[in-house]
Amino acid sequence: MLWRSLKKIRVEQRPGFVSFTFDDAPETYFTRGGKILEKYNFQATYYVSCGVFDKQSDVGKIADRYLVEKAGKQGHEVGNHTYDHLNCGQAKFRDIITSIQRNRRQMPELMGSSFAYPFGSHSRKARLAVRLLGMSGRTINPGINRGVLDVAQIKGNCIYHRLGLDECFRLIDRCAGSGGWLVFYTHDVCREPSPYGCTEEEFEQVVERVHERGVQVLTVADALKTLKAAQGDGG
Numbered sequence: 001m002l003w004r005s006l007k008k009i010r011v012e013q014r015p016g017f018v019s020f021t022f023d024d025a026p027e028t029y030f031t032r033g034g035k036i037l038e039k040y041n042f043q044a045t046y047y048v049s050c051g052v053f054d055k056q057s058d059v060g061k062i063a064d065r066y067l068v069e070k071a072g073k074q075g076h077e078v079g080n081h082t083y084d085h086l087n088c089g090q091a092k093f094r095d096i097i098t099s100i101q102r103n104r105r106q107m108p109e110l111m112g113s114s115f116a117y118p119f120g121s122h123s124r125k126a127r128l129a130v131r132l133l134g135m136s137g138r139t140i141n142p143g144i145n146r147g148v149l150d151v152a153q154i155k156g157n158c159i160y161h162r163l164g165l166d167e168c169f170r171l172i173d174r175c176a177g178s179g180g181w182l183v184f185y186t187h188d189v190c191r192e193p194s195p196y197g198c199t200e201e202e203f204e205q206v207v208e209r210v211h212e213r214g215v216q217v218l219t220v221a222d223a224l225k226t227l228k229a230a231q232g233d234g235g
């Protein structure tokens with residue numbers, strides 16, 4: 001990979017840019033969240049665990065392989081979320097590597113080097129595994145990515161119904177005004193979302209705000225490529 005050996009990069013992007021990410025692949029994030037992004041011609045990063053396809057979960061029914069492949073063929077990014085939604089903060093180093101690689105083998109053509117820690121749970125061992133595999137690691141640590149960024153600890157900000165949208169809007173305005181890379185994540189997008197999701201109206205309001213502020217939207221992989229290019233090949 002272009003940035004296989006890259007561990008830290010500088011984020012001095014002005015104007016900033018935004019990435020929309022979704023975890024776990026509940027069907028509604030393709031059928032509802034994805035439709036909203038399509039309206040604005042934005043592409044997302046979908047972090048999937050192939051071992052739970054087609055199963056029921058806390059965030060609704062998980063999509064099947066067909067829906068994920070369809071999204072990938074439409075230009076969205078398919079990211080890795082371990083094969084079995086492993087808690088990487090508690091797992092052994094070897095198990096983390098095995099689960100990430102097993103997941104990647106299920107979709108070798110579509111799944112690239114973007115990874116998100118299930119449950120947002122990570123440890124020094126988990127971050128080391130992600131780096132050794134040449135991947136990026138999205139966390140649930142809030143804030144805008146700015147200054148020196150550890151690629152195995154990308155900050156992510158939730159769009160959750162139970163928390164409201166004020167913080168999301170504030171972050172978008174800050175990103176539009178003073179730059180940086182703002183990463184959002186959510187799970188299900190539906191009328192009665194789980195504690196880890198939001199409604200379609202809420203999701204569209206966030207997307208609309210990004211659109212209004214004229215902030216560029218990139219997948220996680222494209223954002224990292226852009227950042228790498230901006231600082232030259234020296235890494």
Ligand SMILES: [Zn+2]
Binds near residue numbers: 024081
């Ligand atoms: Zn997850």
